Amino acid sequence: MQGLLEILVLPLIGAATITAFKGLMPKRLAGIWASFLVGVSFILSIVADVRLSHLSASHRVVTGAIWNWVTGFGPSIHFQLYLDPLAGVWLLIITGVGALIHVYSIGYMHGDDGEPRYFAYLNFFVFSMLLLVLAGNLAVLLIGWALVGLASYFLIGFWYQRPTAVAAAKKAFVMNTLGDVGILLGLALLYLHYHSVGYQHLFAIFSHATPGSAFFEWTAFLLYLGAMAKSAQFPLHMWLADAMEGPTPVSALIHAATMVTAGVYLMTRLYPLLRIAPVTHELVAAIAAFTCIFAASVAFYQQDIKKVLAYSTLSQLGYMLLAVGVGAYTAGVFHFMMHAFFKAALFLAAGSVIHALNGEQDLSKMGGLWRKMPWTMAAFLAATLAISGIPPFSGYFSKEAILGQTYNSGHYILWGIGVFTAGMTSFYMFRLFFLTFFGKPRDEKLYEHAHEAPWVMTVPVVALGVLSVVGGAIGGWLNGWLAPVFHQYAGASHAALESGPIFGTVIAVGLAVVAFGVAYWLYVVRQTAPRAGIASIPGIWMYKAWGMDSAWMAVVVNPLKQLGVGVLAVERGILAGVMGIADGVQAWASDLAPIETGYVRRYALSIMVGVVALLAYYLIRIGFIS
Amino acid sequence: MFLVWLLAVPLAGAIVTLIAPNAAAKGIAAITSILGLIGYAGLLFIDRAGVNWSWIPAWGVRFHLVGDGLSLFLLGLAAVMFAAAIFASDQGAGRSYYFWMLLLEFSVVGLFSAVDLFVFYVFWEVLLIPVFFLLTGWSGEKGKKAAMKWLVMNLVGSFFMLVGIVALAVIHHQDGGAFTFEINKLSGMVLGPAVGSWLFFAFLVAFAIKAPLWPLHGWMPDAYGESPAPVTAVISGVLSKAGIYGMLRVMIPIFMPQFREYQMPLLIVAAIGLIYGAASALRQRDMKMVTAYGSLSHMSMMALGVFSLTAVGLLGTTFYMVAHGLMIGALFLVLGMLENRTGRRSLDDMAGLNHSAPRLAAYFLFFVLGALGLPGLPGFAGEYMIIQGLVTSHVVFAVIAGFVLVVAAWYMLRVFQAVMQGPAPTTGIKDLVAGQVAWLVPLAGLVILIGVWPAGITSHAVPSLYQAMHFAAAKGGVR
Secondary structure, eight states: OTTTTHHHHHHHHHHHHHHHHTTOOHHHHHHHHHHHHHHHHHHHHHHHHHHHHHHGGOOOOOEEEEEEOOOOSSSSSSEEEEEEEHHHHHHHHHHHHHHHHHHHHHHHHHOOHHHHHHHHHHHHHHHHHHHHBBBBBHHHHHHHHHHHHHHHHHHHHTTTTTTHHHHHHHHHHHHEEEHHHHHHHHHHHHHHHOOOOOOOHHHHHHSSSOOOOHHHHHHHHHHHHHHHTTOOOTSHHHHHGGGGGHHHHHHHHIISSSGGGHHHHHHHHHHHHHHHHHHHHHHHHHHHHHHHHHHHEEEEEEHHHHHHHHHHHHHHHHHHHHHHHOOOOHHHHHHHHHHHHHHHHHHHHHHHHHHHHTOOGGGGOOGGGTTTHHHHHHHHHHHHHHHTTTTSSHHHHHHHHHHHHHHTTTTTHHHHHHHHEEEEEEEEHHHHHHHHHHHSSHHHHHHHHHOOOOOHHHHHHHHHHHHHHHHHGHHHHHHHHHHHHHHHSSSTTOOSOOOOOOOHHHHHHHHHHHHHHHHHHIISOOOOOOOTTTSSHHHHHTGGGGGGGHIIIIIHHHHHHHHHHHHHHHHHHHHHHHHHHHHHHHHHHHSSSSSSTTOOOHHHHHHHHHHHHHHHHHHIIIOOOO | HHHHHHHHHHHHHHHHHHOGGGGHHHHHHHHHHHHHHHHHHHHHHHHHOOOOEEGGGTTTEEEEEOOHHHHHHHHHHHHHHHHHHHHHHGGGHHHHHHHHHHHHHHHHHHHHHOBBBHHHHHHHHHEEEEOOOOHHSOOOOTTHHHHHHHHHHHHHHHHHHHHHHHHHHHHHHHHHOOOOHHHHHTTTTTHHHHHHHHHHHHHHHHHHHTTTTTTTTTHHHHHHSOOOHHHHHHHIIIHHHHHHHHHIIHHHOOHHHHHHHHHHHHHHHHHHHHHHHHHHHHHHHHHHHHHHHHHHHHHHHHHHHHHOHHHHHHHHHHHHHHHHHHHHHHHHHHHHHHHHHHSSBGGOOOOOGGGHHHHHHHHHHHHHHHHHBBTHHHHHHHHHHHHHHHHOOHHHHHHHHHHHHHHHHHHHHHHHHHSSSSSSSOOOOOOOOHHHHHHHHHHHHHHHHHHHHHHHHHHHHHHHHHHHHHHHTTTTOOO
């Protein structure tokens, strides 16, 4: 089993022990214990990956069937684990970035009533996410898939006394259930035809299949529906913005670095299926590009530091799935890794800011904080440069690879959208950076009390900031590391990193630099207020995320509620009918009952039994027995 | 002989309860239910042999009980759920309450193991009486009305079934066979088209009323709404399975051509029930009613599994019966604890109870997640197999079933969040006491075990389903 089970089970042990003994252990211990276990998982993950690299490139896979999940006719599904280089990358990020965020949380959650509960949930999340990426078939993947959704539900609604948090948690869960159902139907279809949902079995078949049948398109689409929900692709994206109700380290780990990239993982994993479902494959790219620019536009006018980051996550997920959609699989994974570094850095730094300002998240109360929090500012700046695609920071390399390959594959419109969005990204991210750390403090009182975070928080932030600067250097290594995965089956001929045309790089970087300049001029030189322009027509639409929430209410939620109302009306009719019959029988029974005893129901009962017996008797006598 | 033990212990316990003092009644019932669990463990792990005694030789009636794969886990469900319900019952409910509970357990065990239609029918009828008295004696204001509806509707159903049973035996005799009520022997018959359809619907109506399935669920809202939580738990958790079990045990082997003929209308009606229950649950304001209508929707899911007429669909239903029984029963027991503590049931009147009762909230959420079909818990495995069956036969119903799962997540979380989350009220409630944790922990453990290892059940259920389908296959079969 090569230690796979241990990697998986350690965080689960953490969640279980903390839940069981949280009354007995000192509050601080929960965080230390949880961080320790994830740290050990990280070390074991490195060991597992190193061992994996010693296997021959033609078959670089470790599997382990643990037990039968379902047997019988039809499905015989094993509870199977599976590690290949692709899963190995996710393994390192989940446990590595996860461990850093656990450590950070020790500081961030200190003093909260629910501290142990928080760490139990966080460990449970790591377990679920590991299950998702270590699954050897779609059924086990779906279990992990749903459990990460549950962990996300727990943590979004962590402060369960806040009605907004509770509503956000429910929305996230229900929207993700829609995705789960997509995967469920997709795997049921695959099972029907191939009597297996195991990756190796299915992919071997897909490699020899002829592309384009409706069956493959539907199956791929249903599985993509799962990816859409988890990776918050338009129009299933709203839950992610609301998910910011959770504690900020949760936003960093679950709603930026790991869980939301599960869709990228699944679609990359399914590249042999995407080859034979070309329409769905194009759809992935188109929706991704749209999500990319759509979310970037929404980020322009947001007033809440976390909301800006949430929409930027949406936009970056769009880039990753754009890479998947154009077949640039390595570039997608590359961007996932870089994004895990810089977005986790951004969220954790934002968490430090929020922590320093006593929970304030409104940009109009910030400003000038660089003097108070230089380390946090430095990490935030590094990550902002990375996400904006400024060379030589990490995001530049991965984004360039995606855009270049989008161009090379002939998706010129999508390329244009991607390049333009790169400029938008630079603008809204520097807007956020300047509004938070530069200019005059907009709330003197909060500013006075602001302070740099304790080292237990600053060290992880700075570590992630450093990774955001230098992370891009691993591109070459990643290319080689993932090559065996993409050579295994047909369908990933352009998976390796490619560079695009020079003029593309020049335009993208140029736009980013210009956008930086505009943001600098607006928010540092002219000291524009955060709310400026928000009342204009485009401002309102962009701030309100183009009214998608209301659209969902009008198109899906309210009709369903109306259906409920209609059904209740029918139900009253049915019940009234039954009541009429029951009353009739009761009246008839009480007519026959001697009035003086009054035990109507007893007589009714005996009469019923008698009637049945008599009818039966006569049927037997007259009707059947000759 | 553990099957006889399982049957005799509740009956003996019931008689002892009747002559014991009121104060001792719960203790006796609790001991009886534990003895039942021990008997079940014996049945599961030591000896699964049934009994086959001659009863009424003139009519060929045999007292024939089995503990095969179809019955085995429903018997376990009954043993577990009755134990939990008795533990959760009111200390002061009095001896006749426990008498009726134990008598109900006796009749359910008989029903789930009888393979002679006459014996099956006897237990089917006996079962009505304890429920009737539990509804009249220990329920809310409308309890008597609820009891009357239960009795009238179910008697109508069982009347149809009686006619069907007698007709089957007589036809078998007229065709030159012995006079018998044994399901295995009746299964080989070929029925004429008209007779076959009439008898098919006679059984179908009886089973659909008991489950209940839409639109024959008229007795359900009052019975679930008015009965005390432990009674609701055994009705929804155990008795409702009798209807679906009847379809698998009696109808699949005998009426396969009729199932084939009416498959599409049956699927459509079940799908309507599925949506109907879910949509109602979405709008109910009473936490017990949300769960009741959710359960109505789940029963339709089981019916869809049967009507898919696929091996995997039938297997899914067999499994889902057990999974659903455990979770919905436990959920009603938890709702009962909440009602006891708050005196309320409306979602509008409660909020934030998690704050004062975190452990109760945790178990509540656990069973809510089970009921909404969270992958990893047993409901999901059952739903998956049913959907696999529907994908195999008519994919459009798989899509409908899938999207009802989304609505299920919505209405189940709605209940949990309305009760447990939001701003904490000024007066809290008492959290779980040790006695409650003592039976909730094993129940939750059992749910997790079945959820991560459904194969433990499915691998045992398969041979019996093969047998049921052996006859079906001869008549145009199950895919």
